[in-house]
Amino acid sequence: MITSLEQLKISSGVCASIAIISTVLRLYLRRRRYGWDDGFALVSMIFQIVQMVAVFLHLPDSTALPHLTNIALYYIMATTFYCIIWTARLSILHSIIRIDSHQLRAKILRWVAVVFAVILVVMNCQLFWVCEPIGSTWKPAAFPQCPIGKQVVTTQLVTDILSDLLLLSIPLRLLSSMHTDKATSRRLMIIFSTSVVTTIVSLVHAAFIFEHGQLKIVIAAVVENAVSLMVCNVPVLATAALRAVGQRDSLDDTSGRDPSSRYSTGIKFRSRTQNTTFGSLGRPTGSGSNGQLGVHVSTHAITLTDISSGIGEGIKGDEYIVEGRAVDGPDVESERASEAKITWVTPERFDVDR
Numbered sequence: 001m002i003t004s005l006e007q008l009k010i011s012s013g014v015c016a017s018i019a020i021i022s023t024v025l026r027l028y029l030r031r032r033r034y035g036w037d038d039g040f041a042l043v044s045m046i047f048q049i050v051q052m053v054a055v056f057l058h059l060p061d062s063t064a065l066p067h068l069t070n071i072a073l074y075y076i077m078a079t080t081f082y083c084i085i086w087t088a089r090l091s092i093l094h095s096i097i098r099i100d101s102h103q104l105r106a107k108i109l110r111w112v113a114v115v116f117a118v119i120l121v122v123m124n125c126q127l128f129w130v131c132e133p134i135g136s137t138w139k140p141a142a143f144p145q146c147p148i149g150k151q152v153v154t155t156q157l158v159t160d161i162l163s164d165l166l167l168l169s170i171p172l173r174l175l176s177s178m179h180t181d182k183a184t185s186r187r188l189m190i191i192f193s194t195s196v197v198t199t200i201v202s203l204v205h206a207a208f209i210f211e212h213g214q215l216k217i218v219i220a221a222v223v224e225n226a227v228s229l230m231v232c233n234v235p236v237l238a239t240a241a242l243r244a245v246g247q248r249d250s251l252d253d254t255s256g257r258d259p260s261s262r263y264s265t266g267i268k269f270r271s272r273t274q275n276t277t278f279g280s281l282g283r284p285t286g287s288g289s290n291g292q293l294g295v296h297v298s299t300h301a302i303t304l305t306d307i308s309s310g311i312g313e314g315i316k317g318d319e320y321i322v323e324g325r326a327v328d329g330p331d332v333e334s335e336r337a338s339e340a341k342i343t344w345v346t347p348e349r350f351d352v353d354r
């Protein structure tokens with residue numbers, strides 16, 4: 001029969017491994033164009049690895065390790081629980097910031113990210129100020145586990161539900177204001193709606209805490225951590241999967257830039273020279289008659305070509321490459337005027353397999 005400790009290790013090993021693999025794949029897909037969302041996903045994965053190691057260090061014989069080590073392992077598992085969840089939420093939030101070209105809204109979301117970071121610190125501090133005063137009641141156990149009360153559970157539930165609702169409502173509001181086709185909007189809404197899964201698992205975890213099911217609490221916490229990390233990787237992995245089957249979204253989450261810079265516009269300059277005559281304001285140079293000055297003025301007929309669809313309020317930080325040259329010719333009627341072409345090159349052009 002599988003013991004309780006073995007059940008915990010199997011749950012942690014399977015769920016955490018899937019979450020870690022999904023994060024590694026995400027970081028591979030986003031190579032050379034990492035953003036804050038990728039950084040927080042990496043941090044969340046590191047905490048996930050630390051937690052998994054702490055789980056596997058729990059030995060059947062509790063006396064095999066010093067008792068203080070067993071207490072430390074509990075605190076490692078408890079603190080990494082909050083760290084994994086909230087860094088994963090920060091990753092999702094920064095994914096939204098990256099695709100949002102609205103400056104004011106992006107600024108507000110950055111302040112929301114600060115609030116998330118503060119909540120992470122408060123939740124970990126709360127763990128210690130609740131558990132340490134009653135340490136004599138749980139630390140002597142063979143496998144120490146603090147009996148966190150309703151105060152911690154209530155705080156956890158409220159912050160989980162509010163944060164997940166926020167991470168769900170912001171993308172839906174953002175996508176509804178963007179000029180994308182219905183199929184693209186539907187796919188992106190489904191992608192970001194996966195944050196609801198974290199809320200569901202969190203509710204199950206809280207229910208086990210109220211039931212005082214010791215093993216179920218730990219297993220639910222491990223599963224919630226893994227689900228949170230996997231959910232934060234969904235936007236990148238789902239977009240990559242859609243691109244692999246030829247359904248490229250206008251909001252390409254793996255591009256590494258916001259949608260406002262996704263323009264590819266060719267501007268052709270057609271050089272023409274015409275003879276312009278100024279009146280008595282000009283000074284004669286020996287050419288022309290009646291005191292008039294003949295001046296060659298180069299004009300350019302500008303034509304916009306190949307304007308691809310883009311979303312946003314402007315173009316930010318694009319690179320410019322000029323190809324060709326413009327040559328002024330004396331023949332006004334010449335139809336063989338030279339052309340110069342300016343191409344606005346965006347990172348989308350370089351988004352190829354390396």
